[in-house]
Amino acid sequence: SQTIHQWPATLVQPVGSPLSLECTVEGTSNPNLYWYRQAAGRGLQLLFYSVGIGQISSEVPQNLSASRPQDRQFILSSKKLLLSDSGFYLCAWSAGGGGSYGYTFGSGTRLTVV
């Protein structure tokens, strides 16, 4: 069966520090991968998505970047964190190859920038 791992679960970082969040998927090949942020309140904001290795699409221009160095690995990074980067970060995957499928979300990383 497929599983998605996301870490760390919580993170407190000072303003101006770098960030690296990692997400890996097991049990499937060529998944579509996504990074979402959920700020105070409830909305799910799509940050990046990837349909293959090295293919990254950005939805919202901001202080963050994403990379997909391997088929089942998705990394969210920042060189210098801002206070506004605080939030709940969720990685998700769906079946690739076209067509519409539901997402499976990772357990999330709660980031607090101080």
Place this chain on the structure above:
Amino acid sequence: GENVEQHPSTLSVQEGDSAVIKCTYSDSASNYFPWYKQELGKRPQLIIDIRSNVGEKKDQRIAVTLNKTAKHFSLHITETQPEDSAVYFCAASGGGSNYKLTFGKGTLLTVNP
């Protein structure tokens, strides 16, 4: 691109009552409509989904209906229980970028015992 509107933003019901959450979408090419439940501090989890070739789908106490002509779909929860309290998100995909889900803004459902 796709736009999904969700109503109401908050909903409070008494235990045992029914709850209905409604969503509308803008892209007539969308063909997949999932619903997610997110409990406080946890990840969203898929609870039910429907595709455009089906008008209604039911799973125990939850059901989803789809009206393609009107471009709206709804989540129905019957015999609500306190553990149904959560934020519910609707979503749509299948248009031009058929691998992306567009989410509604969520409905906070509170079931009062």
